[in-house]
Amino acid sequence: MGRDSVPLLPRQHDEDIVIHHDPFDEAELKKIIRALNLKVTSQRMAILKTLHEGRRHVTAQELYEKLAKDHPEIGFATVYRFLRTLTEGAFVTEVRMGGLPARYELTPKGHHDHLTCVKCSKICEFENRAIEQLQEKVANQFGFALTHHILELYGVCPECQAKSK
Amino acid sequence: MGRDSVPLLPRQHDEDIVIHHDPFDEAELKKIIRALNLKVTSQRMAILKTLHEGRRHVTAQELYEKLAKDHPEIGFATVYRFLRTLTEGAFVTEVRMGGLPARYELTPKGHHDHLTCVKCSKICEFENRAIEQLQEKVANQFGFALTHHILELYGVCPECQAKSK
DNA sequence: ATCTAACTGATAATCATTGTCAGAAAAGTG
DNA sequence: CACTTTTCTGACAATGATTATCAGTTAGAT
Numbered sequence: 001m002g003r004d005s006v007p008l009l010p011r012q013h014d015e016d017i018v019i020h021h022d023p024f025d026e027a028e029l030k031k032i033i034r035a036l037n038l039k040v041t042s043q044r045m046a047i048l049k050t051l052h053e054g055r056r057h058v059t060a061q062e063l064y065e066k067l068a069k070d071h072p073e074i075g076f077a078t079v080y081r082f083l084r085t086l087t088e089g090a091f092v093t094e095v096r097m098g099g100l101p102a103r104y105e106l107t108p109k110g111h112h113d114h115l116t117c118v119k120c121s122k123i124c125e126f127e128n129r130a131i132e133q134l135q136e137k138v139a140n141q142f143g144f145a146l147t148h149h150i151l152e153l154y155g156v157c158p159e160c161q162a163k164s165k
Numbered sequence: 166m167g168r169d170s171v172p173l174l175p176r177q178h179d180e181d182i183v184i185h186h187d188p189f190d191e192a193e194l195k196k197i198i199r200a201l202n203l204k205v206t207s208q209r210m211a212i213l214k215t216l217h218e219g220r221r222h223v224t225a226q227e228l229y230e231k232l233a234k235d236h237p238e239i240g241f242a243t244v245y246r247f248l249r250t251l252t253e254g255a256f257v258t259e260v261r262m263g264g265l266p267a268r269y270e271l272t273p274k275g276h277h278d279h280l281t282c283v284k285c286s287k288i289c290e291f292e293n294r295a296i297e298q299l300q301e302k303v304a305n306q307f308g309f310a311l312t313h314h315i316l317e318l319y320g321v322c323p324e325c326q327a328k329s330k
Numbered sequence: 331a332t333c334t335a336a337c338t339g340a341t342a343a344t345c346a347t348t349g350t351c352a353g354a355a356a357a358g359t360g
Numbered sequence: 361c362a363c364t365t366t367t368c369t370g371a372c373a374a375t376g377a378t379t380a381t382c383a384g385t386t387a388g389a390t
Contacts, residue, residue, distance in 0.1 A: 096263075099261075099267070115303065117309070118312055128299060134293060134296045139280060139320050144318070145326060147321065150317045153304055153309070153314045154312050154315075156310045157308065
């Protein structure tokens with residue numbers, strides 16, 4: 001997509017180079033923080049911005065390192081703390097695979113699940129209304145009030161299938 | 166279908182319910198060990214027996230403590246080690262919830278998924294052919310060759326719903 | 331029975347995550 | 361704006377599950 005794939009030229013004045021990321025402006029990020037009854041701090045804003053701009057599905061550690069570039073003062077306790085709060089408030093979705101560190105992403109508006117390649121770890125996202133409905137049905141049969149679910153599919157992606165020949 | 170439409174009920178005192186499997190005799194357990202190219206040791210036999218007899222979905226720690234009664238000499242490193250190997254060989258299924266300790270069970274013949282209560286951690290099992298088929302379909306749309314999947318539903322069980330009034 | 335590679339238990343180490351706490355900074359209040 | 365209360369923060373310690381190490385033990389092939 002657009003801007004980030006344009007190779008940037010080194011310039012004398014940093015401020016000349018501005019990367020625009022589309023959707024979320026600051027105001028919207030603040031709303032998220034306020035919705036959690038938290039104070040708006042530069043750290044929290046930075047964390048949300050980085051979560052939003054960056055690649056999806058980061059670990060807490062990766063996020064911490066990314067942040068370190070522009071905000072070397074942010075401690076990892078703060079990252080973990082805020083990620084947890086965001087997860088509890090469902091603004092962020094946590095994905096765990098095996099015993100590996102948890103991965104996080106800003107919860108997308110449309111709910112989706114993941115299809116992960118067991119060879120190259122590529123993650124595809126999908127949504128499927130029919131599956132969701134069946135899940136509700138199963139939960140109801142047991143008398144459960146469904147709160148959320150995790151559906152992770154694993155397989156070999158087309159590229160890796162091709163390679164293994 | 167069939168199974169999943171029967172309103173199955175883990176009743177009030179889970180611990181009182183002992184699940185009897187078809188008599189898994191020693192010979193059968195040995196087969197499992199040999200299938201993994203491992204030596205048959207008293208420790209491994211004890212672990213398998215306890216896994217088979219006991220309540221489902223135990224943590225490594227719980228399993229270790231159970232074993233301690235009759236086999237106080239077995240160390241927990243051995244328990245962890247063997248559980249991992251069993252899991253890799255798909256003889257045991259690992260379930261993780263949040264950051265909590267992993268839970269294990271001997272992989273049942275019929276594949277099933279889990280429905281977990283977020284309040285009391287009770288786990289119900291279900292299987293649903295329709296969901297499985299839809300999963301295959303989704304994977305195919307992306308060109309993936311599906312190897313396995315994780316479907317974990319979370320909600321509030323009837324008992325806990327009643328309690329919160 | 332012998333031999334050797336695989337196994338084991340004790341314990342140290344690791345690694346993700348969480349707790350602690352003194353100092354810093356947000357957002358009311360006057 | 362100065363003051364105050366409360367929440368936040370970063371450094372670092374602590375935790376808790378899991379894994380690695382390693383010297384001694386044992387299964388099972390020869």
